[in-house]
Amino acid sequence: MLQVAVVERDGSSMIESRHARLLLSGKELARIRAMAIRRGDWYRILSKTERALLDLTIRIVRKIRSVVLSRILASIIEKLRIRTKGRFAVSFHTWGQPLAERVSRIAHRWGNTSAAKWSADNNFVRFLTIMHINNPSLFTEEGASP
Numbered sequence: 209m210l211q212v213a214v215v216e217r218d219g220s221s222m223i224e225s226r227h228a229r230l231l232l233s234g235k236e237l238a239r240i241r242a243m244a245i246r247r248g249d250w251y252r253i254l255s256k257t258e259r260a261l262l263d264l265t266i267r268i269v270r271k272i273r274s275v276v277l278s279r280i281l282a283s284i285i286e287k288l289r290i291r292t293k294g295r296f297a298v299s300f301h302t303w304g305q306p307l308a309e310r311v312s313r314i315a316h317r318w319g320n321t322s323a324a325k326w327s328a329d330n331n332f333v334r335f336l337t338i339m340h341i342n343n344p345s346l347f348t349e350e351g352a353s354p
Contacts, residue, residue, distance in 0.1 A: 234266050
């Protein structure tokens with residue numbers, strides 16, 4: 209489930225999700241809408257109701273004051289953000305990070321004391337992710353055996 213908190217600062221509504229704080233104004237929503245249309249995500253990802261809600265909010269509201277509306281818009285924006293992350297970012301979290309933790313544990317058990325830090329090293333995780341994208345059979349059980 210989406211974890212969103214609405215924060216009031218200096219009279220403007222902000223939403224705080226797991227990843228970012230977003231200032232909710234008509235201009236900011238219009239910018240998000242333009243980017244989604246440019247990428248082709250506007251019609252592919254959002255339902256007709258979600259698109260209509262964003263369009264009406266952009267046209268009518270200058271500043272979003274309603275907590276309920278902020279939460280609904282936050283979930284729509286989060287949906288766009290998650291879907292537009294791209295293959296690399298998804299692989300980074302689903303393959304690279306768990307694989308780095310696994311390799312780090314194995315190397316640490318073998319006596320490499322510095323291996324405990326490997327799973328926190330983004331460059332190492334990035335390397336494993338790129339290796340997975342370029343050669344996914346190398347990291348599967350079937351592909352690991354000669």
